[in-house]
Amino acid sequence: MEKKFVSIVETGDINVKNPKIVIGLPDVGLVGVILANHMIQTMDMKEVGHIESDLFPPIIILHKGKPHHPFRLYRKDDLLLLVSEIAIPPIAIYDTAREICDWARSKNVSLILPIGGTPVPNRMMIDKPKVFAIPVGGTVGKLVESLSIELFEEGMIVGPYARIIAECERSGLPCLTLLSQSYPNYPDPGAAAATAEVLSKVVNVGIDVAPLEEQAEEIRLRMKDLMKRTMLEMERMGKSQEYELPAMYS
């Protein structure tokens, strides 16, 4: 049997029909991580598993005296959520994306929703960041159209989400990546709030964005070190290519 380098370990009840899964991995502006943490708190989501791998840094998070894995799985009704407090090392990206997609397929997931940021140099001047969609699958394209979400039409995506999109495209899994305009180097709760508004329409769940705005300063300070680590990993995986002109033309 082929050795798996990354595994999803279920520790709680995940018996749910056609769930949707939101993914918040450390990326530009930590948009996905900020939004995922916000949803866990405000929607009272329960921890139901984690992802482990020998390729991840050897870290355990202690909260209220109890150890927690840094890459966790949560559930509330038919909504699942994956969030990571560690930047995924480039060496683990392919296996992590493959494991998430294989596992999602085994659970008959109806929609995978990677949440991230797209870096804009003039973010300081933008009050309301735009949110762009990358749909994979015909029905997802129609959903994006019906909700009038702007398409991310040209450019490059680098990192774990690029591999998740590729895996979904290859295996026909419905996937909708949402990318908000974001600070390239700083945690961006404003971008997470903008994405929350779009995401709540997609998953039909109300997400209260007010706390995100009220606690923006605390979030920026608390996420400072994760942002620093993420920047290092993004540099290693060639994230700056997202700024480059795409060579494809028609």
Next chain:
Amino acid sequence: MYERRRRGESFFERILNYFTEIGEEIDEFVESMFEAMSLSKPDWDAEMCCIEPLVHVETTPESVIVTADLPYVENKNDIRISATEDSLEFTANMKKEVRFEKWGTIQRETSFRKYRKFIRLPEKVVPEEAKATFKNGILQVVLPKKFKATPIKVE
């Protein structure tokens, strides 16, 4: 690997390549050491109630641009900046004390009241001509370069 490169090279080329390769390895090692050092030391001082902010330094043909994320800093009057030809230093007071019940390695209540950061600039600048702005919690300092490129006409 080095053995394979030797074929077809003169003695001096071989010596030069050998030292170039060693130089590259030393550079890589030093860089990784600095990277590890910058992440292995805490970027806060519990006694001084001081913490380092996230900063970003970039260069354009004309300037060195430094930005910093300063949550809890309310207005520009709370920021003190000074610069030399090759460094920038600033402190910024927070509008309130930020408390953490149990802080990381020291496991005791810790609070922070200000940011402090010293940055070694990548190029020499003219500090007297620097301009700073503060908007949406982001400080931006634009420092004109001391030695600017001379335009060359294409004949």
